[in-house]
Structure formats: C-alpha cells, structure tokens
Amino acid sequence: MMTWFISxxxxxxxxxxxxxxxxCVVGLSVNTLWGGLSLRGNWQNHAEARAIDEGFPLINTAAxxxxxxxGEVQLLDARATESFDAxxxxxxxxxxxxxxxxxxxxxxxMDPDFSHVVYCAGSDCEESVELAIYLRDFGFSDVKVxxxxxxxxxxxxxxxxx
Amino acid sequence: MKWLKLIxxxxxxxxxxxxxxxxxxxxxxxxxxxxxxxxxxxxLINISAICLPWIELIAAxxxxxxxxxxxxxxxxxxxxxxxxxxxxxxxxLMRGADISCGCFSGSTDDSPISLWNIARNMTLLVxxxxxxxxxxxxxxxx
Numbered sequence: 560m561m562t563w564f565i566s567x568x569x570x571x572x573x574x575x576x577x578x579x580x581x582x583c584v585v586g587l588s589v590n591t592l593w594g595g596l597s598l599r600g601n602w603q604n605h606a607e608a609r610a611i612d613e614g615f616p617l618i619n620t621a622a623x624x625x626x627x628x629x630g631e632v633q634l635l636d637a638r639a640t641e642s643f644d645a646x647x648x649x650x651x652x653x654x655x656x657x658x659x660x661x662x663x664x665x666x667x668x669m670d671p672d673f674s675h676v677v678y679c680a681g682s683d684c685e686e687s688v689e690l691a692i693y694l695r696d697f698g699f700s701d702v703k704v705x706x707x708x709x710x711x712x713x714x715x716x717x718x719x720x721x
Numbered sequence: 722m723k724w725l726k727l728i729x730x731x732x733x734x735x736x737x738x739x740x741x742x743x744x745x746x747x748x749x750x751x752x753x754x755x756x757x758x759x760x761x762x763x764x765l766i767n768i769s770a771i772c773l774p775w776i777e778l779i780a781a782x783x784x785x786x787x788x789x790x791x792x793x794x795x796x797x798x799x800x801x802x803x804x805x806x807x808x809x810x811x812x813x814l815m816r817g818a819d820i821s822c823g824c825f826s827g828s829t830d831d832s833p834i835s836l837w838n839i840a841r842n843m844t845l846l847v848x849x850x851x852x853x854x855x856x857x858x859x860x861x862x863x
Contacts, residue, residue, distance in 0.1 A: 560857075567855035574794030575801070578783065579776055586775030587768075589745075596748050596771055602756055602763035611759070619819065682753075 606679075609688045610704040615695075618676055618703040620715050632674045635694075637686035638709070648678070648712050656690045666697045674701040681710035722856065729852040730784045730792060733799055733845070737781035740825050744774035754823025758809050777802065784852070796852035803849055807842040810834050 590596060602608055610617055618626070626632045627650060634651035636643045640661070643653040654662050654677075669675075675694060679686040687704050694702045705711075744751040752770035755761060761769060776798060783795035806824070813820060819833050 563857060564855065567857070570790070571794050571797050571853070571855055574791055575797045578780055578791075578795060578798050582776040582779040583772040585779065586772040589775070590748070590771045596752060596767045598767055598771075599764055600752065600767040602766055605756065607756070608763070617819065622819070 606682050606684060606688060606704070606708075607706045609685065610691065610706060613688060613692060615688070615691045615702060615704045618705050620705075620707055620711050623676060623705055624715070626674070626676070632676045632703075633669070634705075635675055635677045635690060636709075637677055637679045637690035638684075642680065642709075646713075647709065651678075654690060656686045656693065662690070662693065666694065666699075669699075671697060671699040672701070674703070675699055676703045676705050678705040678708045678712075681708040682706050684708060726852055726854075726856075729848045730796065732848055733796065733852055734781045734784040736845070737777045737784075737799060741774040741778035741781065743826060744770070745778065748774070751823060754821070757818070757820040757823070758813055759818070760809055760812065773802070790855075793853050793855055796849050800846060800849035800853050803842050803846050807839060807846065810838045810842065814839070 607617060623632075627634070627648075634648050635654040636647045636651045637654055637656045638647075639655050639657055640653055643651075643655070647653070652665060654665050656662055671694075677687045677690045677694065679690075687706070687708065691702045691704050707714075748767075748770050751774065752767050755766050755769055755773075756763075780795040780798040780802075784792055784799075787795060810822065814834060814836070821832065822834050822838050824838075
C-alpha cells in the first residue's frame, strides 16, 4: 500500500510538472503573439520600487482619503507649478521639486514633525520620491509617498461621480 | 469520497478560472501585484505574471475535463500554488506590508492582506489536498 502511494505521488508530481511546463509555453506564446508584457520589465525604475528602496512608506488611495478626511496629513504636490494649477488634490500645497527655490522656501515654512504625503502625476513619475528625499534631508520625520499620484486620485473622483 | 472529491474539484476549478481571467486580461496589473509582494527579483516579475495565470487556468480546466490521474495532478498544481501564495501573504503580513492580495482583482485599493487571506488559503489547501489525494482503484474480479 505504502509503495503504491509513493509511486502514485511520484507519477502525480511528474504529471503536475508537465502541466506547469505546458501552461508556461502556452502563456509565453500567447504573450508573444498578442504583444503583451516584455519578459524582463523595468521594475528597478518604477516609482514604488524607488520609494521602497529609499525607505519611504507608501500610502494607497483608500488610506489617503481616510487621513485627508481626518486632517492628519499635509499633501505636497511635487509636479511643476503649471501642472498643479491645472488640477491638484484638494488641500495639497504646490512643492515643485524642479523649482528648487520655491520648494525650499515652502519646506522651511512647514512643521517637520507633522505627517506629509507627497505625490506626482502617477505611478511612472519620479518627482514624488525626489521630493520625499528633500523632505528627509530637511528633517521631516514622517513622509509617505502616494505612488498612485494625481492619476489615481482622478480615477477615484471619477468613480465617485453619480 | 468520490462525491467529496468531485465537489472539491468543482470549487477549485470555478475559483481558479475566475482568478485567472483578470490576470490574463490585465497582465500588467497582475505584474504590479506580484511586484508589490517584493519576493521575486525584478527580472522574474513579468515572466511570473505571464505564466502563473495560464498555470491556474489550465490546471482549473483539467480539473473539469481530464482523466482521473491528470485531474489529481492538476489539483496538486493548484495545491502547490496555494502554498506559495499563502507563504507570500504570510511573509508580507509579518513585515506589515499594506498591499492587496491581487488574487481575484487587480485593483490597488482592494482591502489589504490580512489573516483572513491566510485562513481562506488554508481552507483551500485542504480542499486541494482532498482533490489531489491519489485513490487506488480496486480492480473488480468476476
């Protein structure tokens, strides 16, 4: 009985491996034919990867909404002033990382012990992480990165439209 | 036992076909979910996002239509995937990661992972174990 069971498990493992191999071949073929994902991707430059590599905690839309409602955070928009003027999250301050003087003037006027959340255009932009690094250098202790950025916030607002 | 195995197979097949469909339609979203688990090297994220949904789908379909031994093998594949997913969720829970599971939907604003995900997967592991358990066929003699 035991011998039969071990033999059955062994054959099952071989069949399972075959299923996995065939499924991988099918998946890779479909991906190639349909022009899906590149095999390697560019994850090392992804905004979230950079934020985590730099040691900043992330915040998602649901958690951000909660904290904004409670008035527990100050939002900082790292995009250029023109983008900020075209549309931004309510209550956010413009802190354009590319305009160093404007940014530094603002940072000096703020409380470094308060919670701050930085964001930029979306998940592919880099300004939010750069601003977070500036904030840390200026002594700000509680900085989170909202990697969804303005794009995810707009999606959230669109989802709330009746 | 036969009926129990049948029910387990149907439950697993339905769940994994459902789980695979969004991942196949939106591989980039699933890749982001894998990335957020931060368990794989960057070079393996996209390949996993391409292959895993097809392993789920083909194993689930085999659970429904394949001969007995292949059905059990498909259940074993699903068992192994569940084990890997559960370990992944557990490791991220231990490090307090605020990420969503990415199991059935790619929305980044789904509920974050919790012990509920572990409990659900443990239950499914039992279901998959029953479906995968090899049963010896007794040959009838006249």
